[in-house]
Amino acid sequence: MIPKHLFSTRIISKDFIEQIFSLASKIESNPDQFADKCKGKILGTLFFEPSTRTRLSFESAMLRLGGQILGFTSAKVSSAVKGESISDTIRMINLYSDIAVIRHYIEGVGEIAKNFASIPVISGGTGSQEHPTQALLDLYSIKKEFKEIDNLSIGVMGDLLYGRTIPSLLFALAKYENIDLHLIAPPALRLRKNVALRLKENGFKYNIEENLKDIISDLDVLYMTRIQKERFPDPVDYERLKGVYQISTEDIKNVKDRFIILHPLPRVDEIDYSIDKTKHSRYFEQALNGVWVRMALILIYLGID
Amino acid sequence: MSENSEKLIVTKIEDGTVIDRIPPGKALKILEILGIDSNYPYTVALAMRVASKKMKLKDVVKIRGKALTPQDTQKLSFIAPTATVNIIVDYKVQEKQNLKVPNHVEDFVDCVNPNCVSNAHEPIVSSFDVVSKDPLILRCVYCDRLLEQKYLNRKL
Numbered sequence: 001m002i003p004k005h006l007f008s009t010r011i012i013s014k015d016f017i018e019q020i021f022s023l024a025s026k027i028e029s030n031p032d033q034f035a036d037k038c039k040g041k042i043l044g045t046l047f048f049e050p051s052t053r054t055r056l057s058f059e060s061a062m063l064r065l066g067g068q069i070l071g072f073t074s075a076k077v078s079s080a081v082k083g084e085s086i087s088d089t090i091r092m093i094n095l096y097s098d099i100a101v102i103r104h105y106i107e108g109v110g111e112i113a114k115n116f117a118s119i120p121v122i123s124g125g126t127g128s129q130e131h132p133t134q135a136l137l138d139l140y141s142i143k144k145e146f147k148e149i150d151n152l153s154i155g156v157m158g159d160l161l162y163g164r165t166i167p168s169l170l171f172a173l174a175k176y177e178n179i180d181l182h183l184i185a186p187p188a189l190r191l192r193k194n195v196a197l198r199l200k201e202n203g204f205k206y207n208i209e210e211n212l213k214d215i216i217s218d219l220d221v222l223y224m225t226r227i228q229k230e231r232f233p234d235p236v237d238y239e240r241l242k243g244v245y246q247i248s249t250e251d252i253k254n255v256k257d258r259f260i261i262l263h264p265l266p267r268v269d270e271i272d273y274s275i276d277k278t279k280h281s282r283y284f285e286q287a288l289n290g291v292w293v294r295m296a297l298i299l300i301y302l303g304i305d
Numbered sequence: 306m307s308e309n310s311e312k313l314i315v316t317k318i319e320d321g322t323v324i325d326r327i328p329p330g331k332a333l334k335i336l337e338i339l340g341i342d343s344n345y346p347y348t349v350a351l352a353m354r355v356a357s358k359k360m361k362l363k364d365v366v367k368i369r370g371k372a373l374t375p376q377d378t379q380k381l382s383f384i385a386p387t388a389t390v391n392i393i394v395d396y397k398v399q400e401k402q403n404l405k406v407p408n409h410v411e412d413f414v415d416c417v418n419p420n421c422v423s424n425a426h427e428p429i430v431s432s433f434d435v436v437s438k439d440p441l442i443l444r445c446v447y448c449d450r451l452l453e454q455k456y457l458n459r460k461l
Contacts, residue, residue: 108447
């Protein structure tokens with residue numbers, strides 16, 4: 001079943017995920033075939049928080065499908081500065097577009113969409129809560145590399161507390177079989193209790209690590225995240241933790257041949273530039289995969305074959 | 306002091322609500338969440354740490370002229386799950402309710418997450434699923450954050 005809006009990977013089925021991947025793969029192999037699929041359709045883009053890849057790749061996705069885009073890239077140019085509520089803003093985009101993507105620092109916006117939008121609304125990131133389309137493109141990138149997601153050994157490192165990509169990635173991974181998952185983070189940046197509880201309720205097990213060195217040679221995938229300055233209530237905590245988990249070519253000397261590194265980007269200094277040139281880096285290809293996955297999502301949500 | 310002599314302290318009320326078998330020491334908190342303060346115009350009787358056959362010690366509150374709303378009863382169930390609510394009409398118990406912690410509550414307490422949409426100015430009310438009854442843990446329907454007993458004790 002496809003949920004009316006997409007705000008969480010927790011409530012979508014593995015079949016739906018595979019349906020997205022299958023279409024994304026078709027689009028990737030022949031994008032021109034899809035060039036006019038969304039002619040006459042409008043994607044509303046409500047970005048209340050800064051975004052580079054998510055916004056650009058959504059816009060690129062709609063433009064490549066022959067559709068048009070309408071929206072704003074900062075809360076400052078919307079009526080939010082006048083105190084307009086999220087529900088009223090969603091009501092408006094509902095009138096002006098056929099499908100919408102919303103990024104907001106406020107969490108739980110998906111429930112507002114449920115109540116006030118009749119068009120499909122997709123999350124482009126919601127506070128620290130979730131970033132479902134990022135998780136979908138992350139898994140698509142893994143699947144492209146390894147053909148299957150089942151049975152892989154995956155390390156997820158960095159800011160597991162504030163990073164919104166993390167809950168979405170883990171909820172999606174929890175739908176696959178026999179994932180050997182390692183969460184590598186300092187105690188202060190481990191998973192939020194609610195995310196850990198959701199995983200427990202799903203019977204999804206993982207190992208908590210503090211040191212990447214102990215496990216890096218066992219991993220197929222290392223998913224890195226940025227320590228997010230903007231989510232820290234106390235800047236002192238940010239300064240203390242920002243450089244804790246960084247990798248350079250020195251750290252990947254003994255990895256598996258097919259080992260890959262992913263990162264939702266932007267990176268600050270957690271991945272040394274020297275890694276970019278190695279055969280293990282995949283974060284730029286990952287960013288491109290966002291376009292194929294978002295094209296597939298737009299088509300599925302608009303009900304276009 | 307015997308149970309008999311304590312009965313003399315708290316006399317019968319004509320109409321209102323008697324909340325019995327409250328965990329000892331919680332009676333004041335219960336009056337607070339029911340909004341009963343020094344301005345309440347009718348008789349309020351409160352007994353703390355009186356002998357109880359079932360609980361050894363209990364608190365009892367009698368409030369004349371007060372009928373509990375479903376929301377009041379919900380709050381009571383979280384603070385005093387052992388309590389019974391007796392509705393009194395003409396000095397007699399007309400109805401006796403045993404409290405039960407519900408599986409879902411709405412418009413009950415603010416979400417712990419300042420960035421939760423239920424704390425923003427939106428046309429919605431806070432909404433929580435009860436994921437554990439002992440210890441009490443609620444999960445926000447909007448932002449998924451957990452409200453734990455410590456937070457609830459402070460907020461309720």
